Amino acid sequence: MGPALVFYVVLFVVPILGAVWISFHEWAGSGPMTWNGVDNYSGLVKDPLFRQSLANTLKLLFIVGIVVFVLSFAMTLILRDMAGRKLVRSVIFFPHLINALVYGVLAGFIFNPGGLANSLLKPLGVDSPPEWLAQDNLFPLIMLTMVWMTTGYYTTILMAGVDRIPRYYYEDCALAGANAWQRLRHVVLPLTWDVFGVCAVLWTISSVKIFEIVWIFGGSSGNGIPPAKTWTAAVYTYATAFSGDSIPAYGAATASAMLSLLLVTVLVVLLRRLMRRDVIEF
Numbered sequence: 001m002g003p004a005l006v007f008y009v010v011l012f013v014v015p016i017l018g019a020v021w022i023s024f025h026e027w028a029g030s031g032p033m034t035w036n037g038v039d040n041y042s043g044l045v046k047d048p049l050f051r052q053s054l055a056n057t058l059k060l061l062f063i064v065g066i067v068v069f070v071l072s073f074a075m076t077l078i079l080r081d082m083a084g085r086k087l088v089r090s091v092i093f094f095p096h097l098i099n100a101l102v103y104g105v106l107a108g109f110i111f112n113p114g115g116l117a118n119s120l121l122k123p124l125g126v127d128s129p130p131e132w133l134a135q136d137n138l139f140p141l142i143m144l145t146m147v148w149m150t151t152g153y154y155t156t157i158l159m160a161g162v163d164r165i166p167r168y169y170y171e172d173c174a175l176a177g178a179n180a181w182q183r184l185r186h187v188v189l190p191l192t193w194d195v196f197g198v199c200a201v202l203w204t205i206s207s208v209k210i211f212e213i214v215w216i217f218g219g220s221s222g223n224g225i226p227p228a229k230t231w232t233a234a235v236y237t238y239a240t241a242f243s244g245d246s247i248p249a250y251g252a253a254t255a256s257a258m259l260s261l262l263l264v265t266v267l268v269v270l271l272r273r274l275m276r277r278d279v280i281e282f
Contacts, residue, residue, distance in 0.1 A: 023040055024037060028250065053233050076155055107213075138217075150203075157199055162188060169191075196275065204271060214231065
């Protein structure tokens with residue numbers, strides 16, 4: 001394990017410790033750093049834009065997460081006994097192979113004034129279609145795009161968890177006269193609970209890091225920079241470091257990144273504790 005441990009320490013632990021050190025300084029990316037203690041962190045807490053970015057991140061985490069998991073599990077149950085489900089699984093998983101930047105560009109094409117959405121509404125007699133890319137509508141569209149992007153991925157994982165349940169469990173349920181709800185509650189959910197736990201951790205980590213789809217899709221409505229109403233924690237960090245004043249605020253941006261790391265750590269620990277249960281062997 002020695003070489004792997006050295007690799008991990010050099011490429012992960014050392015940069016994280018360096019980032020923690022930078023977060024307590026005022027720094028423009030070059031030249032000397034000026035120690036300012038916790039001013040970067042207190043400034044973030046007082047910044048309404050950071051609080052809004054954090055609120056948007058939590059919306060993506062919880063609201064989109066619930067929708068994605070409900071749809072993914074429903075699709076898993078529908079496809080469980082479908083003929084050719086392996087082919088269907090491959091088709092469902094394929095969108096996950098497409099980069100999020102592509103989804104941002106596609107969403108911009110779909111919802112722009114002359115895009116697909118309005119083209120489909122005109123034959124229905126809608127003469128004044130909604131302004132999809134208005135600032136108040138952008139974030140809900142980003143949330144909808146996230147559902148489109150990720151549902152197939154988590155469906156594939158949940159299908160793998162359901163497929164490993166032995167068939168004779170269902171046969172025993174049928175002999176005992178259990179209905180569909182009882183099979184779901186006493187067989188499917190308990191035996192796939194660990195898979196749900198893995199999916200929840202993966203979603204938590206990925207949702208806090210969401211950047212590309214917001215930057216590309218949100219930027220399509222303006223001058224290339226998404227409106228502040230759509231910013232997530234990752235977008236706020238990038239904008240603070242590279243798209244703000246003429247002097248980059250790397251210290252404040254790194255403090256923002258450290259708070260995101262702390263948020264992920266706390267949420268993952270809570271998830272592991274809340275979803276902990278006895279291991280069921282079968």
